[in-house]
Ligand code: GLY
Ligand code: MN
């Protein structure tokens with residue numbers, strides 16, 4: 001992402017805010033994992049969207065003006081002793097020269113300088129809630145009169161509505177990054193399919209995903225779900241510590257992040273490379289629902305159209321398979337499908353995996369428009385021991401998830417590089433990735449020879 005795009009975003013936001021307002025944004029805070037170990041730092045998405053500045057301990061102030069508007073960045077000063085331990089800092093000079101700030105101050109001077117930047121403005125736009133301590137300071141700056149100072153701002157306005165609406169429409173360069181994140185994640189899913197064999201632990205498959213992500217310079221965009229057999233029926237399963245049994249399915253929900261833009265892909269495939277008949281029946285039903293939902297991703301359709309399409313296909317299919325009984329219309333109306341399909345068909349995707357943006361305008365579902373990106377991810381989960389459900393279906397959990405861009409004339413599936421047709425999956429699983437060590441190829445072929453009856457291979 002180049003500096004011009006960050007500047008364009010700041011200008012667009014300042015135009016909307018107007019000269020009565022001022023915007024205050026805070027960088028994310030480092031989080032302690034345990035004792036003196038911190039989680040890997042990830043910049044707040046709103047802050048990064050407007051600044052491209054990836055350091056903690058920073059505050060950005062945008063001051064709309066008649067002309068271009070002013071961008072002030074508070075950040076850490078250079079400190080060679082600290083930088084030897086923690087890595088380089090941009091410092092005040094870097095804030096001006098690399099990050100396009102019009103003015104830069106040390107973060108420690110916030111209390112002295114920020115009140116002067118917001119005075120004389122009627123409204124302060126800020127995303128409240130994420131950092132209560134900062135929010136309290138801001139309220140104090142807004143309410144404490146200073147000697148010889150101008151008028152104090154009257155209103156604290158939530159920044160989210162305006163900013164998140166901007167983030168919902170992806171620019172060409174954002175789409176390019178999301179396409180890359182989807183291509184890398186698709187590569188990881190393909191590798192997982194090729195490496196998987198009975199007896200492997202879920203975390204070993206997770207390691208194959210990590211292999212592809214890290215080799216591309218990417219990191220996971222959320223903790224991957226690698227769920228074999230009944231674990232797939234736990235929607236947020238992340239233990240990933242069980243052995244993948246011959247004859248079970250494996251559900252992988254994993255995506256990566258490139259320059260802060262996420263992908264989010266799910267595939268479900270048989271551990272031994274061949275779907276059993278009941279697995280195939282459920283899988284093909286979810287696939288049919290997913291195709292119908294993707295087809296409903298069209299500009300002018302409303303946000304819920306893909307979900308409604310998936311619900312129709314899944315309910316009809318569950319009746320045909322005998323898993324639901326009654327009239328399809330009534331079952332849809334009663335939401336009877338929720339016993340087996342209990343989540344929604346997707347969400348916005350962008351810098352955050354569950355990205356920002358309203359799903360409704362007032363009471364109505366929002367219309368899909370070019371530049372929006374959403375996931376399409378129907379699923380069917382049949383918990384083991386489900387009452388009134390024949391045993392052959394127990395423990396089957398299937399989800400298929402793709403990342404879909406709304407275009408001017410329809411849609412583009414960004415994650416199309418990973419197969420989802422039964423025959424394509426089975427064919428891919430029968431091949432090994434080129435860079436797999438010879439020993440692993442050998443183990444794989446032995447495992448396949450040992451595949452028991454019922455899982456023909
Ligand atoms: N990976 C989270 C989701 O699919 O929504
Ligand atoms: Mn998702």
Ligand code: MN
Pocket residue numbers: 253254264265266401
């Ligand atoms: Mn997902």
